[in-house]
Amino acid sequence: MAYEAVRIHITGVVQGVGFRPYVYNLAMRHKVSGWVANDGSGVELVAEGWQAAVDGFVAAIRQQAPPLAVIESLTVTPCEPGNYAGFQIRTSVTGQAKTALISPDVATCAHCRGELLEPTDRRYRYPFINCTNCGPRYTIIQDIPYDRRKTTMREFAMCPACQAEYDDPASRRFHAQPNACPVCGPAYVLLDREGRELKPQGQDPPAMAARLIAQGSILAIKGLGGYHLAVNARDEAAVAHLRQRKVREDKPFAVMAGSLAAIQKHCLASAAEVELLTSAAGPIVLLAKGACYDLASSIAPGNPYIGVMLPYAPVHYLLLKAEDVWVMTSGNLADEPIAYQDEDARRRLSAIADYYLIHNRAIHCRADDSVIRIVQDKPYFIRRSRGYVPAPVNLSRELPAVLAVGAELKNTFCLIRGRQAFLSSHTGDLENLPTYQSYLAAIEHLKNLLAVTPEVVAYDLHPEYLSTKYAVALALPGVPVQHHHAHIAAVMAEHHLTGPVIGLAFDGTGYGPDGSLWGGEFLVADLRQYRRAGHLAYMPLPGGAKAIREPWRLAVCLLKELYGQDFAALDIPLTRNLPPGWELVLAAAEKGINTPQTSGAGRLFDAVAALLGIRLQINYEGQAAVELELAARGFRGQVLPYAIQESNGLLVFDYKPLVMTICQGIRRGIACGQLAADFHTTLAAATCEITLRISRVTGLKSVALSGGVFQNITLLTQIIGMLGQYDFSLYLHRQSPPNDGGLALGQAVIAGERSN
Known part of the structure; x- marks a missing residue:
């Protein structure tokens, strides 16, 4: 039997998801030698041993990936044996092109939930518990390869016990970059409106915060991607106060329930909706109110639906008991971006919150909660953000590097890198100055993170959109894209349609080339051009x-x-x-x-x-x-x-x-x-x-439906x-919203096709 060596390169979501320890343990099991390391584009490894062992090892990599990993490509090339003694996990390779995919933030896994609530565990009630299968990713990462020194966790030096886990390939926390414990990691504090720290006797800050909620207070809670404003969802007066202070007259609030049983007490939830609620993304899911619904009437006045989510960060499990339901709405004033920096949150939320539950781990990228409903037993995005960004939409072919700047309302932007389109987190309405400033910063960050230098910028025809003005001012070739053509192209891109299709683009208003405001459009469109048919x-x-x-x-x-x-x-x-x-x-x-x-x-x-x-x-x-x-x-x-x-x-x-x-x-x-x-x-x-x-x-015979x-x-x-x-053949949005939150995807693909 021949002795052989191979070099393997893997791309996809393979950093920050426990891929290297997974490879290490496979190597031990199959008795192969070599090494594995992260690089700028994914994971690189060398494996050598008897042919049957190496073949089995390679096959196992493809078949048994970790829960959060997504393998997009795996290439195997023969190489010279290095006569390695055993198998090693090497330090990440730097200085290469940065094309590795980054995992979205992931809801707390069952193992960590068990440890969090186990009194004998050293992380009992520790609100930053995580492992390679869960926890923050996108919101803390500053650069790739995804290593601790390139995240906001670099401020926290691990204690010996955490370092031992981090270094142990057999541990669930091997190279879990946010790894920490009460001895060495970030911590929460509870502040009053004047910024004075409250130090309750015999209670940790989350327990005291929960007591304040029960008493009718409004809390600003710092989580994974920003601040939430929280009140007891059964307290009509508290909900009314929040609505008044937040200047949100009628728009429904979302709620967080302490358990699936609490959701099912108040709402109707199908199997598909339960699957979505309990998924690793942990989005807000729009559910029909049930016969026993008895939450405060001002949460979703006159509306038979309510947006519901389950706890997705460890602190949520410490705050809410299983039977609890709290309003958990974005920490902002009307039309402003969600607050995520502590001083900014204290300033902007001072007229709303009675108390602040704050931690000292910096959030690098804000990410609002995603909102989804189930249509025809499949997810249908209303807002795509935390839990899904920055996972790409895979395209049917490689396109030039494009920056698409999106619309004015419900803005997202999009970057194309090869055969992948990266939609940003929900930005919001650019009419608001803080939102616009956040938008500019987010573009620069994602360009750096993905190592994309745009060759083309795509923008809406509307000359007064701030996104359009920004794009026109860039020193890049510009591709103006009609609003409703972009809507239809977004659906086509998701489904790898090249067209032409009949596009039904229904929304409020979008600038038409005739100078009027279109919005009830029947198009015949492909990814380069369109004509208005009705x-x-x-x-x-x-x-x-x-x-x-x-x-x-x-x-x-x-x-x-x-x-x-x-x-x-x-x-x-x-x-x-x-x-x-x-x-x-x-x-x-x-x-x-x-x-x-x-x-x-x-x-x-x-x-x-x-x-x-x-x-x-x-x-x-x-x-x-x-x-x-x-x-x-x-x-x-x-x-x-x-x-x-x-x-x-x-x-x-x-x-x-x-x-x-x-x-x-x-x-x-x-x-x-x-x-x-x-x-x-x-x-x-x-x-x-x-x-x-x-x-x-x-x-x-192909029909694409898009628009708000x-x-x-x-x-x-x-x-x-x-x-x-x-x-x-009917095609709906499945990876981006039908509203203007998905517009940038269509803009990007049209510009890429026209520039190809």
């Missing part, structure tokens, strides 16, 4: 952005167009109590003063919500559309009259007959919920008809059901 009829947007905040403006203009000057005599709730200034709004609209035209599907939702008296002005983005969908729950919709016209070669959905029929229904006393359901069903039917007509002309309106699950499922009766 759209919703245009409507005036009186006051521009003000009409988005005050949907009654849209409704009044629609009524005037349908009924003329006598519309105010209509006996419907809106006309009985017209908001002040409506005459001026109409006068300005008629003269075209600050009244752009929009085909936005989101704006049509807003107008109908106002007509039905559901929402005349909003307190958070999309509120009118959300409440219109909620009103339709429990009603079976029917198709009301509508028209599809042809104009300049485009199919145009004329919704005026639909709106007029809804007004007639209001006057006849038909239930608001029934009319809301009819609106959804009619829009779905019109969408299906236009799609079919485009398909007959083009022969296309497709967060409306009622509309989405009805369209899927109607199109499903025909021979279509």
Whole structure:
């Protein structure tokens, strides 16, 4: 039998996940010699021994990877034997190109949870317990290879006991970079509003914090990726105080439950939802409230759904008992980024929090909680952040290095490296200066971490987006990308579609090349170009952005167009109590003063919500559309009259007959919920008809759905059901959000294809 030696190089998520000790133990088992080390692109190793042993060793690497590892490539090349004495884990190789993948932050594993709550364990109630299978990754890493000296843990020298674990290949904590214990690691302190430390007798800071929550206090809690604001979810007064202080009038809060049993007491959870809740990513999952739901009504007022998560950091298990449910919302003021630096948090949250539970391990990258719901038994992102970033979206082919700067709202940016697209964590709305500053810093950090020097920058057509202005100012070739083409390209990239496809891009507003605001678009698109095949009829947007905040403006203009000057005599709730200034709004609209035209599907939702008296002005983005969908729950919709016209070669959905029929229904006393359901069903039917007509002309059978309106699950499922009766292949977002949080992915791929 031959004696042989091989050099093996492995790429993927193979650093910080226990890969080297895994390889070491495999080598011991298969009796091969050599060494293993991290390098800038992954893991490098040499193995030598008898041929059967080496072959078995290589096969085992492929088949038995650690739980958090993702092997993307494994190359084996013969090399000269080095006559090694045994197998070693070597120091990381530096100075090479940095292409290794970084693991997202990972929820506390079962082994660590057991030790955390075991009184005899040396890490009993230690809120930073972790191992190679769990704990912080992306939020503490400053550079790669992923070694302790390149993380925010470098400030904490390990005690002899921790160092022994760290050096022992047989230990679950071998080279676990955040490894620590109460003797040598970071610690929590509890502060009052003035910054004075509270030192409770006989209680550690988390135990005292839990007692304060039980007494009705609001706590700012520093976690993995930033600060949360927490209150007892059963305390109506405390939740109301938090809502008032945070300046968050209606938008639902998320909650954290101490156990899955506590979630199931209050909510309905399918098998797919339970799997997501208990996954290593630990996202917020949107669940339907159950019959026994009895949390504070102001958590999610008027909403049958609530965002729920389980504890994912050790401190959460110390704070919440199994039966507890706490509001756990982002530590920020409205529209600001989540606070993650201690002094900034103390300053920005001083008007909200009564107490601060703070630790002294720096967070290098902020990461808000991810938000997901289950659609057709699969995850459907609303926000992609902690637990998923910076895992890449794998592309169908290699593309040039691109920076895509994203949109203005729900911003993320994207970097392409070869065949991988890296979407950033959720940034937020760039209209806010602190968010914009955070955005600029995050771009520079991710460029450095991935060792990407962009050759091209992709940006939205809207000239007033701050992201667009930033991109145009860069000394890089620029590729402007139409908003809705980017939405469709994002879905295509996820599913490795090269096109063309029929793209349904429904959102509020996105800049169109004709100078109007698009948003109800039927495209024929591939990854380089698109053509507009259809759209919703245009409507005036009186006051521009003000009409988005005050949907009654849209409704009044629609009524005037349908009924003329006598519309105010209509006996419907809106006309009985017209908001002040409506005459001026109409006068300005008629003269075209600050009244752009929009085909936005989101704006049509807003107008109908106002007509039905559901929402005349909003307190958070999309509120009118959300409440219109909620009103339709429990009603079976029917198709009301509508028209599809042809104009300049485009199919145009004329919704005026639909709106007029809804007004007639209001006057006849038909239930608001029934009319809301009819609106959804009619829009779905019109969408299906236009799609079919485009398909007959083009022969296309692949349909991609994207845009923020497709967060409306009622509309989405009805369209899927109607199109499903025909021979279509339907593609939804699965790795990025349908809203503008996924836009940068599409921008990046389009720019990469055009530059290739």
